[in-house]
Amino acid sequence: MDRDGCLTEEVGYVNHPSRIRLLPRTAEAVRRLNEAGIAAVMVTNQAGVARGYFSEETLHATNARMRRELEAAGARLDGLYVCMHHPSEGQPPYRAACDCRKPRPGLLRRAAAELGLDLRTSGMVGDKFSDVATGHAVGAAGVLVLTGYGRGEWEYQRHAQSVQPDHVAEDLLDAVEWALAHTAGVRG
Ligand SMILES: [Mg+2]
Numbered sequence: 001m002d003r004d005g006c007l008t009e010e011v012g013y014v015n016h017p018s019r020i021r022l023l024p025r026t027a028e029a030v031r032r033l034n035e036a037g038i039a040a041v042m043v044t045n046q047a048g049v050a051r052g053y054f055s056e057e058t059l060h061a062t063n064a065r066m067r068r069e070l071e072a073a074g075a076r077l078d079g080l081y082v083c084m085h086h087p088s089e090g091q092p093p094y095r096a097a098c099d100c101r102k103p104r105p106g107l108l109r110r111a112a113a114e115l116g117l118d119l120r121t122s123g124m125v126g127d128k129f130s131d132v133a134t135g136h137a138v139g140a141a142g143v144l145v146l147t148g149y150g151r152g153e154w155e156y157q158r159h160a161q162s163v164q165p166d167h168v169a170e171d172l173l174d175a176v177e178w179a180l181a182h183t184a185g186v187r188g
């Protein structure tokens with residue numbers, strides 16, 4: 001799951017923990033995954049670190065706050081994976097042609113290795129076509145949510161895209177319900 005525009009409101013660069021806001025049905029969506037025994041993993045590009053808009057410490061504090069708010073609502077994230085790089089902005093080590101900036105699949109591969117996940121039966125959910133492409137790069141499903149940038153991406157950009165989502169969801173909970181229905185079929 002992508003963070004900004006998917007788990008949380010898309011508000012631009014989150015340069016202070018107080019700017020992070022869970023979307024209304026996010027906790028329920030994550031809780032459903034927890035209850036189904038499916039790993040709930042966040043994968044996010046945060047090039048604001050490379051650009052110098054906020055520090056790595058601020059980023060971690062922001063993610064910790066989001067995680068606390070989820071836990072207060074009975075929802076648990078099993079992993080958080082972040083790309084802090086940008087290919088041409090800022091200074092090394094953050095200025096880097098990394099393998100983890102979505103749509104590159106480095107974060108998904110790392111999560112799979114560390115958490116023992118099968119990416120071919122996983123799904124990537126986000127509010128941009130680049131999230132869909134990230135999923136497809138590893139053989140996972142790609143789901144576009146209409147929250148955040150999603151509605152604009154879907155209405156105005158879809159004809160220009162070479163990748164198309166396996167499902168278009170109103171929000172993360174809708175995406176999770178679609179995934180759970182599919183999982184039931186796969187597991188028989
Ligand atoms: Mg996003």
Ligand SMILES: [Zn+2]
Pocket residue numbers: 082083084085098099100101
């Ligand atoms: Zn990276």
